[in-house]
Amino acid sequence: MTLAAFQQAFAAAVLHEVPAASANSALADLVDQPGFAVYRNTVMKGCTDALAANYPAVARLVGAEWFRAAARVFVRSQPPRRPSLIAYGAEFPKFLERFEPAAELRYLADVARLDRAWTEAHIAADDPRLAAAAVAELPAEKLANVVLIPHAAARWGWFADAPIFSIWHANRAEPAAQPTTPLWRGEGALITRPHSQVEAVVLGLGDSAFLDACAAGQAVVQAGLDAVAAAPNCDLPSMLQRLLRAGAFTRFDAVDRNRSTEDNTEAT
Amino acid sequence: MTETYSRAARSACSATPAHAGLGLHPQHYADALHAEATGIWFEVHAENYMVAGGPRLSWLHTIRERHPLSLHGVGLSLAADTDPDADHLQALRSLVDRFEPLLVSEHLAWSFFDGTYLPDLLPIPRTSAALTRVAANIARTQDVLRRTILIENPSHYLQFPDHAFDEIEFLTELSRRTGCGLLLDVNNVWVSANNLGFDSDAYIDAFPGDRVEEIHLAGHTLDPIHGKNLLIDSHDAPIDEQVWRLYQRLIDRIGPRPTLIERDDNLPGFDALLREWTRAEQVLGTIENPTPVARRT
Numbered sequence: 001m002t003l004a005a006f007q008q009a010f011a012a013a014v015l016h017e018v019p020a021a022s023a024n025s026a027l028a029d030l031v032d033q034p035g036f037a038v039y040r041n042t043v044m045k046g047c048t049d050a051l052a053a054n055y056p057a058v059a060r061l062v063g064a065e066w067f068r069a070a071a072r073v074f075v076r077s078q079p080p081r082r083p084s085l086i087a088y089g090a091e092f093p094k095f096l097e098r099f100e101p102a103a104e105l106r107y108l109a110d111v112a113r114l115d116r117a118w119t120e121a122h123i124a125a126d127d128p129r130l131a132a133a134a135v136a137e138l139p140a141e142k143l144a145n146v147v148l149i150p151h152a153a154a155r156w157g158w159f160a161d162a163p164i165f166s167i168w169h170a171n172r173a174e175p176a177a178q179p180t181t182p183l184w185r186g187e188g189a190l191i192t193r194p195h196s197q198v199e200a201v202v203l204g205l206g207d208s209a210f211l212d213a214c215a216a217g218q219a220v221v222q223a224g225l226d227a228v229a230a231a232p233n234c235d236l237p238s239m240l241q242r243l244l245r246a247g248a249f250t251r252f253d254a255v256d257r258n259r260s261t262e263d264n265t266e267a268t
Numbered sequence: 269m270t271e272t273y274s275r276a277a278r279s280a281c282s283a284t285p286a287h288a289g290l291g292l293h294p295q296h297y298a299d300a301l302h303a304e305a306t307g308i309w310f311e312v313h314a315e316n317y318m319v320a321g322g323p324r325l326s327w328l329h330t331i332r333e334r335h336p337l338s339l340h341g342v343g344l345s346l347a348a349d350t351d352p353d354a355d356h357l358q359a360l361r362s363l364v365d366r367f368e369p370l371l372v373s374e375h376l377a378w379s380f381f382d383g384t385y386l387p388d389l390l391p392i393p394r395t396s397a398a399l400t401r402v403a404a405n406i407a408r409t410q411d412v413l414r415r416t417i418l419i420e421n422p423s424h425y426l427q428f429p430d431h432a433f434d435e436i437e438f439l440t441e442l443s444r445r446t447g448c449g450l451l452l453d454v455n456n457v458w459v460s461a462n463n464l465g466f467d468s469d470a471y472i473d474a475f476p477g478d479r480v481e482e483i484h485l486a487g488h489t490l491d492p493i494h495g496k497n498l499l500i501d502s503h504d505a506p507i508d509e510q511v512w513r514l515y516q517r518l519i520d521r522i523g524p525r526p527t528l529i530e531r532d533d534n535l536p537g538f539d540a541l542l543r544e545w546t547r548a549e550q551v552l553g554t555i556e557n558p559t560p561v562a563r564r565t
Contacts, residue, residue: 004350006393014386033427035425038498080387081383083385122323122324124321152320196326
């Protein structure tokens with residue numbers, strides 16, 4: 001057997017607990033030994049520990065035992081595809097959405113999405129933050145026609161069915177916060193890293209629509225129209241201030257892509 | 269971003285005699301930064317810093333400005349029957365360029381094959397074909413990094429019926445062919461000797477001392493089912509007395525080498541790790557008495 005064939009069979013036996021009887025003959029002798037379980041256990045522990053580290057709010061909501069059981073099912077179906085665990089589990093929210101035992105916890109997948117957003121924000125590139133002052137200096141007609149570029153660490157979303165930000169935030173607190181019952185309504189969230197640490201703020205539907213438009217390359221005027229269309233009562237100037245303060249953007253570009261604005265970022 | 273480290277931070281890298289270092293985890297960043305123990309250095313898993321930006325990298329830069337650093341890889345999978353992953357190798361190169369580590373090491377093991385990563389140090393049958401493949405992978409890595417690396421003996425749990433080389437022969441030949449140094453993990457020797465039934469003293473005595481550029485010391489645990497018949501290289505406990513004994517035996521024979529206290533799980537306070545660090549320094553002969561090392565105030 002070539003080394004490659006050995007490694008293919010060995011990996012399958014570690015991950016899927018192929019019993020010795022059904023492993024190929026060269027491998028069966030190894031799978032039969034008590035020591036083979038050490039590799040199985042270490043691999044599974046490494047993957048489930050990494051998932052627990054990357055989804056702490058989910059783990060706290062469902063408890064360690066439930067989480068481990070779900071994580072084991074996930075690991076077998078979607079083992080790490082890169083030789084690093086730091087960002088392992090991008091598909092875990094989608095997995096939870098379809099995971100039968102989680103069917104009654106309808107908010108769980110969206111809480112997982114915010115855990116994922118936190119991980120991505122944590123390891124994103126060190127973009128400078130667009131300072132509110134740089135935007136304030138722009139004449140109104142110029143501001144309307146620039147494109148605000150989201151910060152590399154910025155992740156956001158609107159969750160119509162449940163107060164996902166409140167649930168997530170309470171379950172990330174260290175030490176654990178006293179349980180409170182959030183007002184049951186839709187909530188959005190922005191998670192970003194304007195300076196050295198990841199920060200999270202609650203968003204309205206209009207904020208989220210505004211950020212979506214910015215990410216799609218729309219000018220401020222169009223993003224504002226999208227925000228008002230989504231949330232007719234939203235106050236655009238205060239919304240923009242709030243998003244700038246939260247560190248949602250890294251710079252602005254002129255709509256004419258040939259004339260990008262360079263000196264509009266705050267030193268970090 | 270290119271960092272240039274101070275003369276002090278650079279010269280500590282090549283300081284003689286060899287000093288002991290500590291495995292570094294985020295929980296101990298602040299303690300590590302302020303550690304004033306003479307000669308102390310820190311080792312991190314390279315994969316934990318393969319990120320675009322953020323607080324991990326900035327912390328490591330801060331530590332690196334004060335102390336020598338060692339990068340220990342766990343994901344390069346040098347014993348896989350395939351070329352090293354190009355992206356992973358490039359990410360490692362970036363870290364090496366940024367942090368100018370004292371040492372860069374990996375394992376005689378595999379973990380990434382056919383697009384799936386199994387986070388462990390998996391074994392191979394030590395054949396001539398495997399020797400050719402692993403030597404080529406080490407050479408490729410050293411070419412990309414533009415420096416030599418160290419290769420570590422992993423812990424063993426399985427009896428292979430078809431090894432053509434014993435582990436020391438295999439490692440020595442890899443070193444001879446590629447110029448790589450060797451990292452001798454004394455705990456792995458103790459664990460493997462126990463699990464496979466060979467003589468740990470004989471292994472330590474036969475290991476080529478002139479190739480050893482780093483030593484690892486770590487704790488192990490008993491398998492919950494098989495007890496002392498199956499030791500697990502868990503890095504979650506203090507270093508065993510038998511491992512300290514083997515370490516003393518090794519240093520008595522080959523002389524001092526940079527020695528890492530490697531703790532990755534069930535982390536104790538920084539002071540507890542410093543006590544093991546102090547003991548290693550005593551074995552290395554750099555300090556005579558267990559005088560308290562300077563602590564953060």
